Amino acid sequence: xPELPEVEALRAYLDEHxxxxxxxxxxxxxxxxxxxxxxxxxxxEGQRAGATARYGKFLALRIxxxxxxxxxxxxxxxxxxxxxxERPPRPGKGPLALRVVLDGGSGFDLTEAGTQKRLAxxxxxxxxxxPGIARLGPDPLAEDFDRDAxxxxxxxxxxxxxxxxxxxxxxxxxxxAYSDEILHAARVSPYKIASTFEGEQITDLYTAVRDTLREAxxxxxxxxxxxxxAEKKSGLRVHGRxxxxxxxxxxxxxxxxxxxxxxxxxxxxxxxxxxLADRRLSRLLK
Numbered sequence: 001x002p003e004l005p006e007v008e009a010l011r012a013y014l015d016e017h018x019x020x021x022x023x024x025x026x027x028x029x030x031x032x033x034x035x036x037x038x039x040x041x042x043x044x045e046g047q048r049a050g051a052t053a054r055y056g057k058f059l060a061l062r063i064x065x066x067x068x069x070x071x072x073x074x075x076x077x078x079x080x081x082x083x084x085x086e087r088p089p090r091p092g093k094g095p096l097a098l099r100v101v102l103d104g105g106s107g108f109d110l111t112e113a114g115t116q117k118r119l120a121x122x123x124x125x126x127x128x129x130x131p132g133i134a135r136l137g138p139d140p141l142a143e144d145f146d147r148d149a150x151x152x153x154x155x156x157x158x159x160x161x162x163x164x165x166x167x168x169x170x171x172x173x174x175x176x177a178y179s180d181e182i183l184h185a186a187r188v189s190p191y192k193i194a195s196t197f198e199g200e201q202i203t204d205l206y207t208a209v210r211d212t213l214r215e216a217x218x219x220x221x222x223x224x225x226x227x228x229x230a231e232k233k234s235g236l237r238v239h240g241r242x243x244x245x246x247x248x249x250x251x252x253x254x255x256x257x258x259x260x261x262x263x264x265x266x267x268x269x270x271x272x273x274x275x276l277a278d279r280r281l282s283r284l285l286k
Contacts, residue, residue, distance in 0.1 A: 001074045004141070004173030004217035006228050007057050011077055012053040013225050014061065017080060023063055025101040029089055032117045033097040033110070039066060040124050053127065056136045056172030060127040069130050070110060073118035079109045080225045096170050136172040140209050141217070150206045154194045161197070162190035162263060177232070178238040179262050182212045189271045191265050238264045
């Protein structure tokens with residue numbers, strides 16, 4: 001799933017390539033992609049694009065007086081074309097969900113792989129009309145998101161820190177991959193209860209949040225949209241690297257599986273050498 005660093009890189013890419021261009025056509029091609037119907041997508045046609053903004057994992061493209069907002073979900077992506085194919089796309093065929101055609105023949109596609117179609121597109125007057133944006137917590141890279149603001153979010157929070165970091169209503173933009181990376185950098189167990197962090201532990205975790213995301217944003221800066229997925233994977237230390245040696249201590253990276261996701265961690269760096277319980281695996285072995 002694209003997370004804050006990749007979505008921020010897409011925002012910067014669109015700002016450079018889209019701003020000032022006129023939208024000629026907006027072609028919804030998947031039945032499930034549009035979540036709003038008034039204004040219709042055709043209201044964007046003939047309008048010029050302004051700046052692109054990011055809200056957590058949402059992209060909001062200013063087009064005329066409206067906003068085209070998208071959430072790429074788990075398997076969605078934005079693909080830029082300097083020259084779009086001349087042949088019109090066929091609705092319902094393949095991963096193509098929506099196409100935006102610009103003046104001069106360029107444009108971009110929103111695509112989604114797999115059978116679970118969760119990619120969402122909204123046409124709204126204000127991005128805050130999108131329910132997912134209205135519910136977002138603070139952006140962890142915002143200037144006013146300081147250590148005290150982070151500590152306040154953890155206070156009284158009885159959930160595991162892994163789940164808290166992924167909760168978009170608590171902190172916007174962090175998903176499964178970067179929560180693993182942040183916790184590894186902070187040398188913290190993903191099972192630690194959020195409210196039990198104190199003093200230097202809060203400071204260390206706050207620093208890991210900011211540094212991990214900033215470094216990922218810096219790596220992605222200037223990378224073409226089509227290469228961002230590979231860039232993300234190459235920069236991850238523990239996520240998606242089960243069975244590989246930890247780059248810090250050399251211990252074997254382990255995984256815990258859940259119904260629709262998994263987490264990766266280093267026992268030596270994060271859990272005092274003790275493997276975390278994997279109830280799903282235990283059930284399979286019975």
